[in-house]
Amino acid sequence: MEELRADIDRTGLDTLAGRKAPRCRVLLIAGRPGSGRTALAERLVGQLADDYPDGVLRARLTGADGEPVPTERTARALLAGLGAPVPAGAGEDELTEALRTALLGRRTLLLLDDAAGAEQVDPLLPDESGCLVVAVSRGPLTGVPDVRPCTLGGLDTAAAVELLERYAGPTRITCDPVAAKAVVEECGGQPAALVLVGGWLAAHPKTTVVDAAKRLRELPPADGHESAGRPLARAFWLAYEALPASAARILRLLALAPAGPADAHTTSALAGCSVAAAESALEDFAARGLLRAEPAGPYLGPQYRVPGCLASMLRALLETQERPAEVELARARMLERTVRQLHSCRASTETDDPLTRRRLAELPRPLRFPTPQAAEEWLRGRLPALLAAARLAVRDGRLDTLARRLVSALTRALTAHLGAEEAGPELYGLHQLVLDVAQRCEMPLEKAAALLNLGDLDARAGRTRTALGRYREALDSAREASDPYATSRSLESIAASHQELGDWQRAADWYRRALELRLTRGEPADEARLYGRLGAVHTYAGEWGEALRDWRAAAATYRRLRDLPGHARALGEIARVQEYAGRPQEALRTCLEAVEQARQAGDVRLEAAVRLRLADTLERLGDPPAAGLHRGEAERLLAAGEPTGSAGTPGSAAGPGAAGGDGPGISPARAPGVPRPQPGPHGG
Structure with a gap:
């Protein structure tokens, strides 16, 4: 231990050459599985933790199945541990670069356990000499410069x-x-x-x-x-x-547990026994040295991990002593239990609904969560194992229905507890799994849904052209499935991508195709929304005549629907275009009509927003006193009125019309954020 600590401060090759060390110091603890290499590394990290005030990050580079963990997944987990933003759908190079950037200026200690080789370690090394990496591997890390090895044999x-x-x-x-x-x-x-x-x-x-x-x-x-x-x-x-037959079977089946610690619920489902029996067996295995206990939170329960040195022997026993049908049944039980836990986890956020409360009460007590906070802690603590379970279910290929249910339940639980933004990286991987299942099983509608969701996440991350390609693929699959909803959703998403890219002509063309489909199906609410999208695109392009025609069509449709807020917003947009087109008197009359519609709707925030626009118009017409009156009335409304969920500025087109779920099904079309348009060169 003293030699390892001395290696941290020992002069490196760069220092001897008179250069500043470009990267962090790397200490290697090498030895066979079972040699105590991980225990020594953990002990060293515990002694050094106080010297690195920015914290300790841990990552295991070999999975429970003995396969190397992809560098992309490791980098994503380390970024999450740092609290740094993790872009959804980012590739390995982007993620490792983001990790190195996040570690600049920090004194952080990284423990990289069970590395298969230098190709796993090198991309994760920080370009910060104040950091330290402790790597654990079976052999030398050839290719990692200036690494300090410590090779373990047996104990004295x-x-x-x-x-x-x-x-x-x-x-x-x-x-x-x-x-x-x-x-x-x-x-x-x-x-x-x-x-x-x-x-x-x-x-x-x-x-x-x-x-x-x-x-x-x-x-x-x-x-x-x-x-x-x-x-x-x-x-x-x-x-x-020496184990009883029943305990030996439980131990063998733990080889099926997904990556991460196993808990009593996972063990109970695999073995088909009670949770109490599973807890007793896990405690006994830990006392015998067959499992390692992991830290557990207040609501997470005891967690146990199979030591890496024993994992291959357990897998061999499973293959030789369990029939394939029994193995598949055990895996199905585990996935079914996980789906039920995820449903309970999501339902804990919806306890205001009487139907949800009744369904929760029907669940067995061990599957219920006392509070939403307890459910969220369980979800965060078990997330690596849950994601691994989804990947294993999809890769197995024989449980596709259960795999889709698991992915759907996990997606909904993540969205309910973490929100779409924070859960974006995990959602991206889950939608990719759905796409894999849909392609393998030749399910065009599910394929379209997965492509649409992946496209939305790509678009949110700024990869608009990648999103556009996914939306086009989704359109082909939606047409193959003859599903009008997925088809219109794809058409709108393609249009929104062109709008984001500033290609107004193509955006208008695709919105028009989506509108034609809605007109054919007789869906007036969506017709009004798409007329508004077309009006917005023509406004951005400076085509005032086309914009006025579309916004007037939107206003007329909202009026037929008796949608007063929608009608008021559309009138506000008409006034905006009239002002851009150099028709201030017409804009004034339209603004007054929009104010009246907003007042009748009882939406004080909307009325205030329209009055502010009216005040701007009056100022341009040279009537500051009247403008001041309307601006004062708007401020009074904002101060006195309570915010309403439907409030918005008249400048915003109607919201997304496709009501999508938060699972791997079809989600709402994305409306890109485009800056406020300025008058363009094309007259109306």
Whole structure:
């Protein structure tokens, strides 16, 4: 430990050459799984944490399935840990660059555990010499400059006996130190093997240490393992074969748990047992050294993780001792339980609804959350495992209906608790999963919905051209499905993208196509909204005649619908265009009519906004006293009136007409924010 700490301040190659270190210092703790490398790294991080006031970030670079975690996912998690904005749908290069930028000027300590190689570590290294990275890997990180390695073998005899005593208890170890040394020799001094043997001794209080050493020698050689890994394999088998059949089955099925710690609900669903039985089994496994306990929050409950050095052996046991049908059934039970938990999590935000309260009351008590805050804490704490469960369900390919339900429930829970903006990065990945399922199962409507949602997130992140491509694909899928709603939604989104790009002609053309579809279907509310969109586009282009025609059509449709606020807004837009076109007297008359419509609607904020526009028009006409009267009346209305949900400025076109859900279904069309138009070169 002292040598590791000394390496932090030791002169590097750049300093010797007279250059400032361009990147952070990297300490490497290398060793086989089970050598205690992660425990040593955590101990080092605990000692150094006070020296890095900007905090400690942790990331595991190998998943529970033994596959390397994509760098994109790791960078996203580290950015979230820093509280930095995470752009939805960003690629690996953009995310790693954002991570390096976020770490500039900080003193942060990063622990990168179980790295498969330098290609995983190098993109995550900060360009900040005040940061420190502690990497844990099996071998050297060739390609990472100026890395300081520390290679672990086995523990020395004294330390190994002390570790064995900690788990087995002091009495038997003290009474038979020779046998304890024999156990250490059989375990090769490997900490993980010693923990398992210590747990076995603790579970068998009448067994001597000599019996443990003898049993280890009698176990058959662990074929298929390297010589250095055989002591751990024998110790694992010693602990595993001592389990009752039911407990051994639960342990095997934990290999199906998605990435992240497993809790009692996950274990209960996998094994088909009660939550209480699952809790008891998890506690027993932890006492035997087969699981590691994780920190838990007030509402999260105890969490346990399979040590990485044991994961491959559990997977091998699952493949050889469980029938494929049983494995699939266990996975389906786990996903179904997760869906129900997510429904309960989302419903906790809607307790004002009597129907929702009744449905919550019908759920088993362990699935309910006492407060929305408890549900949100559970969602945040279990989010890595929930996302991993969704990815596994989609990748499996045999549970597509359940996978879609899981993705939908997770999407709705994230939106309800975190909001669309904060949950954007996770939602992007979930919609991509829906797209994968839809393409595999040849479901054009679901494909269109996923493409529309992905396009919305791309557009929100400023990738308008990427969004435009997705909307065009969605239009093809919607037409293939013969779904008019998805088709009109796609047409409007394509138009909105062209509007965002400033291509007024194409925007008007696509809005007109969407309008024709609404006219064919006889949907007057959407017709009025699309007339308004067309009017706005023509206004931006400076085509006053076209703009007036469309806004008048919108106003007439709102009037037929008896929509007084919509009619008032449309009249306000007509007045705006008339003023741009050099018709101030007409604009004044239209503004007065808009004020009357807003007054009849009882919308004080809308009336105040129209009066402010009227005041601007009067000032341009050279009547400051009248303008002052209307401006004062607007201020009085704003001060006296309560804000209403439908309030808005007359300058805004009618809102999105497609009422979409927050799941992977079709969501509302996006209305890009375009600056206030100025008079253009084209007359009306």
